[in-house]
Amino acid sequence: MYSLQLLTKLHSKENELLKKEYDNHGINIRHEALWFMKIAWNLALENSKVSSCTEQFFTLCAKFSSLCDMDENSLVRQKTCLLMAAAAALEIAREQPEFDDKKQAWQQALEHARSCKEVLKQLQETTKKDIGSTNDPSPVLLLLYEYEALAKLGHNKELEAVMNQALANPNTEIKTLDTLAALSMEPPAQHTGLSKRALHASIQKHLQHTDIDVNKCSKAIHSLVQLILGDNDVSVASNVQDAWSHKAIHSLVQLILGDNDVSVASNVQDAWSQYGIAIKLLESTHKQSYPQSCTTDPW
Template sequence: MKPVNEQLLQTEADWFMKIAWNLALQCEDKPEHMKELYTMCSKLLTLGVQDENSKGRQMTCLLMSAAACLQVARTSGDNELRRTFLEDCLQCVSSCRQLSIKLNDHSIGNGESKKKETDILLLLYEFEARVHLKDSGVEAVLEKALTVSGSDMKTFETLAAIALEPPTHNRSVAVRVLRVAIRKHLQATTPDINKCSKLFHSLIQLCLSGGGNQDLAGKEEAWNYYGEVLDLVNKADKGVYPEMEIVWLMTKAWNCGINFYSHSRYSDAEKWCGLSMRMLKYLDTFKDNYQDHMSNVYADILAKVSPAETPGAAIMA
């Protein structure tokens, strides 16, 4: 039997925890208050018996607190406040992981599905916090995502969206995550072509976002992804790859070519406009809107290319 003082302490802690929890639920529009209340709930739970149920409830409180920290960081215009809450989020994630390890050590096959969901949430929260802090540890989180049980294509789509969010916009991480998400989709028994097209859109947009005639590395990277898109379009049933996405890809390639043309780089212009012409043949509804104009301009470009440069060789095979 527990001593009276210990039992009274637990009873009081439970009562205050319930009050704090209910107050937190009412603070949807006040994430700063919500964070403090959920943190308080977690601390109050440590005053009671530390069994699996108690640790599980502590983890829930810490998850909610971490989410509230991110909510503050997303909306605050105060850089110092944002940094404080992002660092608090990482602390909540770390504490939650420690509890998860303890729970996992004392359970045998119970709640495996819930554990996977928790691991993914913690990974997403940590990734977002580190991206916005411009923390080099974001690469380690990405490596963890590649190995953690339960991470799927949706996980990597979410990671990519986080990496692309302004003002942080981590290009190298976003490119890597998008590539993984595409690979995950293509490895599925029935790939979701529509989602793949959107991921390729984001990936190619990133590569070409440097702008100007100088970003040759980005253009070459985009060129390789165009090859993957064409391969996917060829393998998919006719009309499955969204036509508007093909129009967008065709237009981006064409504009790259015209940019080179305006700088008298005719071989590069032929390469990119030739790629655009290849995209044109996959159009249905919009083909007539572009064909005559593009064919005429492409003929002019071919006329400018030196015979020694073998015009057709630059077009992606």
């Protein structure tokens, strides 16, 4: 109840400052706006366990910040607040039992994410820095938040554009690609094609490393093969051929079979024992190619 009262007061104060800025042509409200921005920020942190309050306080924080001087510090504050508000809105959607309420929260998250993108553009113009080349995690988080909201809302064209953006960026990390693949299939989303693309890119990045993380790469392969075999619009035989035709999977198998290090073969077997569908598929199509260490059925 107390938080709701504070929200009401802060909303009133925001309207008051907006009116004052309009009437006085923006003269001398910045110090006041900065003060209330700090209050909204602290209240957002204090109410971090209540997603609806967190989202509203961070939204107000961003609005108060927009009434301050449009310098780098103010833009960074706006960016952070909008990013936190988007995250809170996605959390609200997860908590809602009714689909209409979830949809409203996803839409709110999308609006916050898009507002944040505009602030990031302003920040880049102000600082003359390439945001993507810094250690700031905001662009990656923003991409993931926007993608999740679009996936859940079923905005397919916009969703594909975000995926293309991620795949076109050579700095996109494996972890980000794996997350995009998972979000593509997280109910109510069902974007199999986009999930396949993200997983394929993830596997390709694994193969570019000299020291492959076999467990993580095997998990990505397992997920990709599972998606391919899960397609109901083609025959099982066709699906098996489709799975094997993925160059990333074939390249990994060739890499493993061409390595005489027993410890590597053992690690591969241990990893694929957890994701049996991949090795079962490959055994069924290329059984004669496997060394003895990889042909023992662990199931």
